[in-house]
Amino acid sequence: MTSSPQRRAKSVVPSPGGRTLKSPENTVQGCRDRATADLLEAVTVATANQRRRLEHSAQSWTIRADLLDRLSKSFEKRGALDRASKQYEVDHVRL
Numbered sequence: 001m002t003s004s005p006q007r008r009a010k011s012v013v014p015s016p017g018g019r020t021l022k023s024p025e026n027t028v029q030g031c032r033d034r035a036t037a038d039l040l041e042a043v044t045v046a047t048a049n050q051r052r053r054l055e056h057s058a059q060s061w062t063i064r065a066d067l068l069d070r071l072s073k074s075f076e077k078r079g080a081l082d083r084a085s086k087q088y089e090v091d092h093v094r095l
Contacts, residue, residue, distance in 0.1 A: 025064075026068070027068065028065045028068045028069045028072065029065075031061045031062070031064045031065035031068060032061070032062070032065045034057075034058075034061040035057075035058040035059075035061035035062045035065065036058075038054045038055070038057045038058035038061065039054070039055065039058045041054050042054035042055050042058065
């Protein structure tokens with residue numbers, strides 16, 4: 001999302017739990033890293049328009065990181081409730 005001619009290298013980050021590999025832009029840390037990079041670049045650009053665009057990009061990456069963080073916590077909580085429910089059935093339901 002930067003206006004610089006350099007393209008960021010595409011890499012893959014292992015997800016927690018090791019099930020699938022995620023692109024950095026699909027992880028909380030990857031989004032936060034992109035936001036930080038955009039803010040750092042905003043300090044060095046020559047024009048106000050470039051600075052505003054990079055600051056807006058950084059804000060977008062931060063919002064995405066927050067969304068991914070909330071989703072991850074929701075999925076973890078849901079998984080814990082499912083495991084607790086299954087364990088309760090095993091412990092208390094007699095056939």
